[in-house]
Amino acid sequence: MTAAGTPSGVPGSLAERQARLVAALVAGAAPPPGFAPAPLAAARAALLRKRAGEVARHWPLLAAGLGPRWSATFAEWAADRPSRGGLRDGWDLARTLHDHGTLPPLGTRELAVREATFRYDGERPPRRRRLPAITRTGTTFALQLASRVLLVKGRAPF
């Protein structure tokens, strides 16, 4: 045993090193010492691709609207954000793009329907709205009644 307490002479317990490795792979942290950089970078990229696929299944119009830019857009946004699941990751990304004015029309429609159908505060898991709702996503208004959503663009219809 070394002074650091590991049988293999590498600093830190296995628990600490596993935590550092996961943080490096999904939260943008520095990798734990000793790992070859290129294979670790490849693993990080593969995890982001897998995550992008999961988000695209929850948000097909968002992904389709971004087209060839989807993978890079998602990877840039997600690189230092651990996953909160495909539904919430896509939601958070759509809101971010909307705030930056870069959400494509298809993504805006998908976000508007979701905002009208679910209540999501960005912190807790989304919950389905049980009451009728009128929500606004930019200039897109959504009227939701019994889980059916009518979208109107341009001005408030009511």
Place this chain on the structure above:
Amino acid sequence: MTGPDGVGIGWRPEIAGFVAELPGLRFVEVIAEAVPAAGPPPDGLTELRKRGVAVVPHGVRLSLGGTEPVEPARVAHLAAVAELVAAPLVSEHIAFVRAGGLEAGHLLPLPRTREAVDVVCANVARAQAELSVPLALEPIAALFDWPDDELDEAAFLAEILDRTGALLLLDIANVYANARNRGTDPVALLDALPLERIAYLHIAGGAEQGGFYHDTHTDPVPAAVLDLLAQLCARHRPPAVLLERDGHYPPAADLRAELDAVAHAAGLPVVT
């Protein structure tokens, strides 16, 4: 209940109709976390069970290699799903998937150290205590290694299998991927593994990207992987081999052809 037998396929909702129409099918796998513990199982699985097709729950989120004790609720779920589908056995991975409160979102490798062997064996024992059926352990495909390996892959696996009494679920595509990405000989690993401990095999497709071979499960099975399957079965033919496909599903004819290619390479009856 018979164990895995012949050529099987990973049951996924997207290909449930295709799987239901395979006349010679004897076993499938289902992702354990995708089945509600309280049931009922998906209709397609229930129909297969009525035909006598064995269903093997395949866990992906137990994190048997995590330094925290495996979560009792996750083990209870796996055990409940095994009961629900009257499974002959269940399987999980030699890997960890979360640490420090973060989910990795995929299976991550362990250092091949005695400390890691101890961690895995303790968690496997915890799981086995709650399971009413045998557990098979699957070594994963990993793009990177830890810097402090003390054992080689074969010794690492043998130590875990000997100490836990678990069966081996060998993924021949993982063997191929790991060897290709490290420039090592996959056949040498096959010669060093306890092949008689294999409950069944996995096989899947992959693709080269960024200088690495990725075990994607969304691409066709390369000829080199089928060759490796044939070389394994020439040494010792396990009772079953299962094709894993997890997206970008090809036309039915292509998937049937792939199942046939697997059967031919393994020397097992075709199921299509």
